[in-house]
Amino acid sequence: MRIGIIGAGAVAPLHAQGAASIEGMTLTAVCDLNLERAAAVAAEWGAAVFTDYRELLASGLVDAVVVNTPHSLHTEMVLAAAASGIHVLVEKPMATTLADCQLMEDACERFGVVLVIGQIQHFLPEKTAMAQALATGEMGQVLMIHDYRSTDYRPGHRSAWFFDREVSGGGAFINIGAHCLDRSLWMGGARAASISATNRNRFGSPVETDGAMELELANGVQVRIFIASDAPRHLDEIMVVCEHGLVSADPRTGTFVRRDGVTTQIHESSPSDIQTAFTAQLADFASVVAGGQPAVSTAHARHVVELVLQSYESAARGEAVALAVPA
CATH class of the missing domain: 3.30.360.10 (Dihydrodipicolinate Reductase; domain 2)
Known part of the structure; x- marks a missing residue:
């Protein structure tokens, strides 16, 4: 499974290292509005770098993405990933409204992709x-x-x-x-x-x-x-x-x-x-x-x-x- 990370914030290196540690999983792309921050996370793993998540989703480089962005942005990114046939792990909180939670679930079900919420306490x-x-x-x-x-x-x-x-x-x-x-x-x-x-x-x-x-x-x-x-x-x-x-x-x-x-x-x-x-x-x-x-x-x-x-x-x-x- 080829993984992309959208949002190169504090926990992005932990996701990157995790992907490198799992057999059959490869980090292939990192996206952040800050190019240097994205490049810093991607460099060790030879992953492609993007500053627009829509370009990452359209690149053909990923089968799944980790959405690691500010809370209210989760919904638009999950909907776009689902429409692209890309599985999603989205960091907590799932969204900032219950209506957005439902939109995300409905979109992933409609397009047949997996939606998992990153509640790290369980691990x-x-x-x-x-x-x-x-x-x-x-x-x-x-x-x-x-x-x-x-x-x-x-x-x-x-x-x-x-x-x-x-x-x-x-x-x-x-x-x-x-x-x-x-x-x-x-x-x-x-x-x-x-x-x-x-x-x-x-x-x-x-x-x-x-x-x-x-x-x-x-x-x-x-x-x-x-x-x-x-x-x-x-x-x-x-x-x-x-x-x-x-x-x-x-x-x-x-x-x-x-x-x-x-x-x-x-x-x-x-x-x-x-x-x-x-x-x-x-x-x-x-x-x-x-x-x-x-x-x-x-x-x-x-x-x-x-x-x-x-x-x-x-x-x-x-x-x-x-x-x-x-x-």
Whole structure:
């Protein structure tokens, strides 16, 4: 499978290395509006360089693409790829509106191409270790989840498009919060039935920089997500409280099980974990193109977008929002 990358941002080298590591996959093209940035990602692999994604799609050089661009641009690029008969792995969030999510799904189904959403949390080794520990049933029922992360939403400390709501869809909630929602729903084992949120705009930012969400999942699991900007130390931990103990995961240290006063480490983090995750995600994409089932469904990815949007609604109204849960 010949892979192209559209958008040579921070994670593009991880996608490129992943493609090089998978048998039968080759990176053949990289596109970015910034020619030098595209060339820097492409150089090591001898891939062609483009500054217009439409030219890449028409080049005949790719069978599939990774869409790694600002959030609101995902839809037009996925629609164009689908019309060209090219499979798509699109970075999270899937889109900035539910209508756009549906347009993407409908187009890919109509043209018979695969659409996979890059929810990287499902491939990070410390998170897969946590999921495996919960799946054994030895910890009993999941009761509560506490997920907290730090970020930096000070203007000038990330690309300008993150602060343009029309392009990004929002601030810390749609960017960092989407990761937290993804993994909390996964570990909690159900869709959300309600969400309540508050957010704050600090540093003169036009989008939210900090906030909290509280969710009740359809199975009764309680979830609290907390996001803080410019924290004194990096925070990134999900803690799952179960009937018989607790499981926590942090990419800096690993995954730990606490039961009856005894702590056991079941995964020790290493610098290679992030690359391992991106490679596994691409391998999952290739397996779906070959006829397999994705690790993350588009329905799950769409629900994450729905929850981000409803968190904004809740914060604006100052009250919880109930969600329809499919029968």
